[in-house]
Amino acid sequence: xxxxxxxxxxxxxxxxxxxLFVPLVLMVMxxxxxxxxxxxxxxxxxxxxxxxxFQNAQVLTxxxxxxxxxxxxxxxxxxxxxxxxxxxxxxxxxxxxxxFALTCLPAVIPGIISAISLRIFARLxxxxxxxxxxxxxxxxxxxxFVALVVMARLSTQPRSHVEAARDLGADALxxxxxxxxxxxxxxxxxxxxxxxxxxxxxxxxxxxxGGYQPTLPVLIFAMLRSGMSPExxxxxxxxxxxxxxLGLWAERSMRRLNKGV
Amino acid sequence: MTGQRDTIVHLDKITKRFxxxxxxxxxxxxxxxxxxxxFLGPSGCGKSTTLRMLGGFETPDEGRIVLAGEDVTGRPPxxxxxxxxxxxxxxxxxxxxxxxxxxxxxxxxxxxxxIDRRTGELLDFLQLSGFGDRTPEQLSGGQRQRVALARxxxxxxxxxxxxxxxxxxxxxxxxxxQVELKEIQKRTGKTFFFxxxxxxxxxxxxxxxxxxxAGRVEQAGTPEDLYFRPVSRFVAEFIGxxxxxxxTVRGADADAIVIDWNGMELRGCATGHRPAPGEPVMASxxxxxxxxxxxxxxxxxxxxxxxxxxxxKGSRTALDIRVGERDDALIKAYVDGADRESLSQEQLxxxxxxxxxxxxxxxx
Numbered sequence: 129x130x131x132x133x134x135x136x137x138x139x140x141x142x143x144x145x146x147x148l149f150v151p152l153v154l155m156v157m158x159x160x161x162x163x164x165x166x167x168x169x170x171x172x173x174x175x176x177x178x179x180x181x182f183q184n185a186q187v188l189t190x191x192x193x194x195x196x197x198x199x200x201x202x203x204x205x206x207x208x209x210x211x212x213x214x215x216x217x218x219x220x221x222x223x224x225x226x227x228f229a230l231t232c233l234p235a236v237i238p239g240i241i242s243a244i245s246l247r248i249f250a251r252l253x254x255x256x257x258x259x260x261x262x263x264x265x266x267x268x269x270x271x272x273f274v275a276l277v278v279m280a281r282l283s284t285q286p287r288s289h290v291e292a293a294r295d296l297g298a299d300a301l302x303x304x305x306x307x308x309x310x311x312x313x314x315x316x317x318x319x320x321x322x323x324x325x326x327x328x329x330x331x332x333x334x335x336x337x338g339g340y341q342p343t344l345p346v347l348i349f350a351m352l353r354s355g356m357s358p359e360x361x362x363x364x365x366x367x368x369x370x371x372x373x374l375g376l377w378a379e380r381s382m383r384r385l386n387k388g389v
Numbered sequence: 390m391t392g393q394r395d396t397i398v399h400l401d402k403i404t405k406r407f408x409x410x411x412x413x414x415x416x417x418x419x420x421x422x423x424x425x426x427x428f429l430g431p432s433g434c435g436k437s438t439t440l441r442m443l444g445g446f447e448t449p450d451e452g453r454i455v456l457a458g459e460d461v462t463g464r465p466p467x468x469x470x471x472x473x474x475x476x477x478x479x480x481x482x483x484x485x486x487x488x489x490x491x492x493x494x495x496x497x498x499x500x501x502x503x504i505d506r507r508t509g510e511l512l513d514f515l516q517l518s519g520f521g522d523r524t525p526e527q528l529s530g531g532q533r534q535r536v537a538l539a540r541x542x543x544x545x546x547x548x549x550x551x552x553x554x555x556x557x558x559x560x561x562x563x564x565x566x567q568v569e570l571k572e573i574q575k576r577t578g579k580t581f582f583f584x585x586x587x588x589x590x591x592x593x594x595x596x597x598x599x600x601x602x603a604g605r606v607e608q609a610g611t612p613e614d615l616y617f618r619p620v621s622r623f624v625a626e627f628i629g630x631x632x633x634x635x636x637t638v639r640g641a642d643a644d645a646i647v648i649d650w651n652g653m654e655l656r657g658c659a660t661g662h663r664p665a666p667g668e669p670v671m672a673s674x675x676x677x678x679x680x681x682x683x684x685x686x687x688x689x690x691x692x693x694x695x696x697x698x699x700x701x702k703g704s705r706t707a708l709d710i711r712v713g714e715r716d717d718a719l720i721k722a723y724v725d726g727a728d729r730e731s732l733s734q735e736q737l738x739x740x741x742x743x744x745x746x747x748x749x750x751x752x753x
Contacts, residue, residue: 288479296493
C-alpha cells in the first residue's frame, strides 16, 4: 500500500466515524439545552430535562414495561432457541435443511409484514393486543438468532464431554443440564443480550401488537408527533448509554468466557 | 497369572457393523478380574469400537456383553459399572479438578462427606494434592491425564476403559506415564481395558495383549508370547522388527520344524498349528534373536554369512547379512555395541535358538 492510499484510507475511516457520531453527539447536547427549541445556538445549559425524565411517572412506567417485555421475550427465546438447536443441530433426517430454513425465516421477514401477520394471528387466537402479544411477537423474531448462535457453539463441544457425563452416571437430561448447558453459557449470554436489545429497540411489532400501554419506542414516537422536545433527547440519551454499556459488557464477558474453552 | 481369577467381562461373540463395514466380527473374549488387558491394532481394526461397546456408547448388532455375571448388552453408559478415560480426557472445562472427580460420586448419590473423602484420597493417590481448586485449563497434559484417571476411578468401577490416553503426551512423558499407569493398576487391583495402536505401550504395561486386525482377533497372549511367538505375519510385523523368511516345510521332529529356505535348512517351531511337509510357509525371526559369531558355533542352526551393511545405533548395531548362494537372501540382525570389535571382518556365522524361529500360519 502506498503512502497516499494509506492516508486516503484513514481519512475515509475518520470521516465515517464522524458521520456515525455527530448525530449522537448532537442528540446528547440538545438534551442539556435550556430551551424548548432544538437547534443552535445553545445559550444556556440545564439538566432539568433529565430530572424531568426521572420524575415523569409515565416514562418510568413505559421503561419498566419495555424491560419486562424484553426480559420475558428473551427468556422465552433462549429456551425455545436452545431447544431447537439441541434437537436440530446433531439430528440427521430428510428435509433437515427445510426445517432449518423455516426456523431462520422469522429473522429475515420484514418487520412490518411479520407484525401485521402476527396481529391477525393473535386475533385469531383471541390474544388481546398488549404485553403477551408483543412478547410472543418478539420471541418468534428472536428464536432464530438464539438457535444459530447456540448451534454454532454446540458444534464445537467435543462429543466426549457428554459421553463422559453419561459414563459417570448421568442420564441424557442430567448430562445436558450439568455439562452441555454450562458449555453453552457464553453463547446464551451473547444471544440473550442481543435479544434484549432487539426487543427493547423494536418499534414496528410493538406498535402493531401493543394495546393502550406503549413501549418506549412507541412512546417516543408518540411524543415526537406532538413536537420535538429536549425531553425526548434526554430519554434517548439514557437509552443510548444503557444499551451501549450492556452491549459492551456482553461483548467483553463473552470474549472472556470463550477464551481457552 | 490369570489362572485362578474370576472372569469379570465376557464378550460373547459380539459383532458390530457400520453400514456395510464390519467393525467387530464375532469377537469372543474373556477378561479376568484385575487384569491389564490391551487391545492393540492399527486404526480401524475394531479395538475402539470394542471399547465403546463395553462403555455402552455402541450396542453390538449380535452377541452379548456380560459384566460381572450380568448381561449389560443394551444398557446405557450411565447404568453400567464401567468408567472410561477418554482420549482427549473430556474433562469438564467449567468445573474444578475436585468437581470433575466428584461428578460420578454425586450421581451415585454419595453423601458430601463421602465425596470429599474419596476425592481427597484420589487427589493424593494421583499426586494432585493442591490442584483440587484449579480448572482443567490450568493443568499440564500429564496432570489432565491423571485427573481423567482419578475421575474414572472415583465411582469404583468394575472395569476401567482407557482409550489411547497417552496419545496426547510427548514421548518422554509417555514413557514415564506408562510406568505410573501400570503401578496404579497394580495398586488399585482394577481391571484395565486399554486400547492403543502403540506396540511399545502395549508391551510395557499389559498382562495380556489382544492384537486385532479387520475386526477379528489375530492373536492374544502375554507380551512375550506375542513378541517371540507370533502366529501370523500381521502380528510379527505389527510388533517389533522381524525377518520374514519364505520357505518350504521339509519335515518335523519332536522339537522342531525344519524348513528349506533358499536351499538352507532352518530349524524352527510353530505355535498352535502344525504345517505339513511340502507346505510353503513363512517364518519370523526377530533381529535380536540372531546371534553372530566370528567362528563356526556348535549350535545346530548355524549358517555362514557376509555383512553387507552396518548401521550404528548407539546401544546396538544393525547388520544386514547375506547368507547362502543367492543375493536376495538377507538376514537382519542386532548386535550389542560391544560385539562390534569381534565382528570387524566381513565373514561371520549366524545362529539362533530354534524356539525363536517362528513358522507362521499365513504369509506364504
